Amino acid sequence: MTTITTRTVTYPADDLTMVGHLALPAGAGRRPAVLIGPEGVGLSDVERRRAEALAELGYVALAFDLHGGRYLGDPDAMLARCLPLLASPERLRGIGYAALDVLRAEPRADPGRTAAVGYGTGGAVALELGRDGVDLRAIATVNALTTGRPGEAARIRCPVWAGVGSEDPIMPPAQRDAFTAEMQAAGVDWRLVVYGGALHAFHHPPVGHTVRPGVGHHPRHARRAWCDVVALLAECLPVTE
Template sequence: MTITTRTIEYPADGLTMKGHLALPAGDGRRPAVLLGPEGTGLSDVERGRADALAELGYVALAFDLHGGRYLADPEEMLARCMPLLADPGRMRAMGHAALDVLRAEPRTDPERIAAVGYGTGGAIALELGRDGADLRAIGTINALTTGRPGEAARIRCPVWAGVGSEDPIMPYAQRDAFAAEMQAAGVDWRLVVYGGALHAFHHPTVDHTVRPGIGYHPRHARRAWRDVVDLLAECVPVHWSLSR
């Protein structure tokens, strides 16, 4: 299937963000996916996933975190992302800025949007849900973040989350807290634990020598991607849009 792509600039967090928009073939409206990157920022990995979603028939926007920069230095990345992750309002503003861009795209069916994110991008997707955003599904990997008390009850869609069993950044206590929050809020939620996987196991370019506890797991990366695609097929199926 022939797709088209382009860079979309938009303001957020005091920066000019540079998102990657991928459009499926045709000219009709399609369900859409907002795609959030790891804390290092938008890379060819997320751009490739947006392209893959477009090949499946989705409008996909991989959003930016750092004004077009990729923060390969761990210390620089943490210096920017840790304050961001501690500020739900800031995360929500960044998420809504990208979501508004996706909704404004003429090919997007505004009633059929899902948010999928990795790491910091996944935390932003969850905060959109806690803010009551009109989403049909939320999927996250390495982002079992919890929100302010009671706000998870505003999530209006199923939530799927994936995590590596050996992820030191998302340990058992964090998993339990996330599960307790979702359950108490009455959310339709699922948590998949990928045995033996570290943090950022889905990201081919990561290297555990850069930071302990981080590493790529090819088999589980493929499985996690299939799980994400299955979530989208269940909650925002392309065939539904095509048959309207």
């Protein structure tokens, strides 16, 4: 197996000290770089493993933090933190820019070849970076079909891939329609994959705490969604020596 290295990185954002997980591929040369944003509960071993999996594929990957090192397993605490974030594009962008600065400052990362992958609230961060005109090669978002302020989607400069469960009550068909209408009106190169029978956060392995209604793991679609994300990166951000 390819030898990768990992380290914890701390950095300021949203008046907090964020604690991210950086994974570096084998070798010494510069490689394309990927941000990975977590669900609203916050950074966990799930995203850390995804960063490491991308490093094994040759990417420099940073799983970024949302809550200053906290994991919000209580649904009420998670909503109390995330709902104000989701209502503030500026705060989402601030969290994203802070992580992006860390990623692009890494000597192994090629700052001109980056992508953003996000889940839930982390996906909203990725989309807001795109709406602010950040030079990204690809954006992938899973169950985060958030819409932006009028006209701002026209600033997105890269393909956007989105995945959602057909039975997700938090991202229902009306939200899907609003998101795709926004992308289409802005002339974005977009794709939406609807995974039949899947709930919200279908990609996330089961957790040992209470979750919101409508949340549930779907192992088969979780694997498929990961393969779709990897395929997007291979298309838009290929690893070359």
